[in-house]
Amino acid sequence: MTDDLLIQTADKAFAATCTHERVQAAEAEGWAGEVWDAAASIGLPWISVPESAGGAGGSVSDAVAVLVVAGRHAAPIPLAETGLLAGWLLATGGLAIGEKPNTVVPGRPEDDLRLEHDRLTGTAHRVPWARSVDRIVALVDGQVVAVPSGAATIDRATNLAGEPRDTVTFPGVVVDEIAPAPRGVDADALRFRGALSRVGLMAGALMAMAERTVAYANERRQFGRPVAGFQAVQAHLVRCSEEAALVDLVARVSAREADRGEARFEIAAAKLLADEAARAATRAAHQAHGAMGMTQEYPLHLLSRRLWSWRAEYGDSAWPRRLGRAAVAAGPDALYRAIAEGSGSGIAV
Numbered sequence: 001m002t003d004d005l006l007i008q009t010a011d012k013a014f015a016a017t018c019t020h021e022r023v024q025a026a027e028a029e030g031w032a033g034e035v036w037d038a039a040a041s042i043g044l045p046w047i048s049v050p051e052s053a054g055g056a057g058g059s060v061s062d063a064v065a066v067l068v069v070a071g072r073h074a075a076p077i078p079l080a081e082t083g084l085l086a087g088w089l090l091a092t093g094g095l096a097i098g099e100k101p102n103t104v105v106p107g108r109p110e111d112d113l114r115l116e117h118d119r120l121t122g123t124a125h126r127v128p129w130a131r132s133v134d135r136i137v138a139l140v141d142g143q144v145v146a147v148p149s150g151a152a153t154i155d156r157a158t159n160l161a162g163e164p165r166d167t168v169t170f171p172g173v174v175v176d177e178i179a180p181a182p183r184g185v186d187a188d189a190l191r192f193r194g195a196l197s198r199v200g201l202m203a204g205a206l207m208a209m210a211e212r213t214v215a216y217a218n219e220r221r222q223f224g225r226p227v228a229g230f231q232a233v234q235a236h237l238v239r240c241s242e243e244a245a246l247v248d249l250v251a252r253v254s255a256r257e258a259d260r261g262e263a264r265f266e267i268a269a270a271k272l273l274a275d276e277a278a279r280a281a282t283r284a285a286h287q288a289h290g291a292m293g294m295t296q297e298y299p300l301h302l303l304s305r306r307l308w309s310w311r312a313e314y315g316d317s318a319w320p321r322r323l324g325r326a327a328v329a330a331g332p333d334a335l336y337r338a339i340a341e342g343s344g345s346g347i348a349v
Contacts, residue, residue, distance in 0.1 A: 002065040006047075006058075010066045013038045014073035020299045026076035027162025031132040036077045036101060039070075045079055046097065049087035054097035060084070064200040064255035068248070071204025071310075074302040076163060078103050078129040080197035086137040088193065093144035093179030100134035102146075103127060105168070106194055106314065107187045113140045113170065118178070120147055120170040126313075130154050130166035135177075139187055146177040159309040161302075184262075192264055194314035195271040196254055202274040202310050203251040206244035206281055209303045213240050213285045216292070227288075236288040243277035243284075250274070257343060264349040265326070265342040272319040278307040322349050 017035040026032035039045055048063035049055020063084045070079050078101050086102040105111065105124040113122040120140065130136055131154050135146045147170065155167040214237050217228035227233050250270035257263035282304045286293040293300045326349045327335055337345040 002059075002062050006062060007065055007069060009042055010039075010044055010069040011072075013042060013044070014069060014075050018073035018075050020302065023074050023076050023299075023302055024296075027158070030156070030158075030164050031129075032076045035075055039075070039077060039079060040099075040101075045077075045082040045101065046087055047083055049083050049091050049097055053087075053091035053094075055083065055087055055091065059255075060196075060258045061252070061255040064196065064251055064258075067197060067200030068204040068207075068251060071201035071206075071306070072208040074161075074205065074208075074299075074306055077101070078133060080194075080201065081128050081133075084197050085190065085194060086135075089137050089139065089144045089181075089185065089190070090146060092182050092185045095144060095146055095177050095179055098134060101129065101132065102135045102137055103129050103133045103149075104190070104194075105136065105138035107139065107190060113138060115141045115143060115145070115175070116172070118175055119172045120145060120175050121172050123167060123169045125167050126157070126159075126165040127168045129164045130168045131156055131164055136168060139181055139185070139190060142181055142186075144179050144181050144185070145175045147173050147175060159312070161305040161309040163306075163309065189262070191314055192262070192267045193258075195319070196258060196263075196267045198310040198314055199247065199251045199254060199267070199270045199274045202278060202307055203244070203247045205303045205307050205310075206240075206247050206274075206277055209281060209285050209300070209307070210237075210240040210244040212300060212303070213237060213288050217288055220292075233288050236284040239284040240281045240288070243281040247274045247277045261343060263343050265323075265338065265345070265347055268319045268323050268349045269342075271314065271316075272323065275311045275316050275319070278311040282307055 017038045043056035044066050046055040047058040048060050051057040081103040082101050086104040090097050108125050111124045133149050136149050137146045151173045153169040157165050159165045218226050220227045250273050254266040254270040257266045326347050330347050338347040
């Protein structure tokens, strides 16, 4: 169980640094140094990376709990990429973690990375924060490789939330940090772990969105009373809150199961639910806010744009198919057990 002190410390750090103005400035500049420095000073980016590998220790549940807090504050830093993803790959390969921000190549169908002897060649797409990190970590041909970001050619791009999602080209870069990926550390495992990271971030953003929408509906008055008193608005408030509560629950459950094993059923189901919640809750929140929710000065868009961006990452359309195929393959008699026991039922997602 995650220590409440860790959550309180993370919340205090992000609350102090992730102001509306600073998050918007990060979208324009591509980096938020003060936010990163505050998180790094208390070890947040390296939670779940073993201390023996240079990390901060802790469990996957701890790392996801911190990501929930980061999502709540729309923290514009590569928190998930540095520890839960790149840190995991580096640690499993026995490579140095370092004390600077790292990122990971998510692995997309259009990527064509390859190793030619000790040189990395090819292009990776939609790499988070590539322009701002120290190293770019990737799985290539069964190897964990780490390359200084300065050795690559980076074409800048962003997601809907203004977060860097760059195209990175490696023109035959000499790889001086390389190690065989252990058994079970492959592109599919990275995809599941990446999906779990997005579930955590989305859970936090959904909770903040629900709280902000309820507060606004109680403050805004129409016809002499708060708009929260109107039944139609109440329906939107309930939808936001129930979606946020559901995703918060599945984030915690899937993280707990990931500490015990691969948790593929739980993570796939959690990402599917989070993706649907982002669609439903964003619509309800913006309808409850009316025109105010569309303004640049009001911070609702910092959450809604991130929810739609994270929804699109790490296989948004893949999870319904994977879960459906797994259920069909297991047969009707195994369905209840799969729902009740998840990965423990033996269902192969």
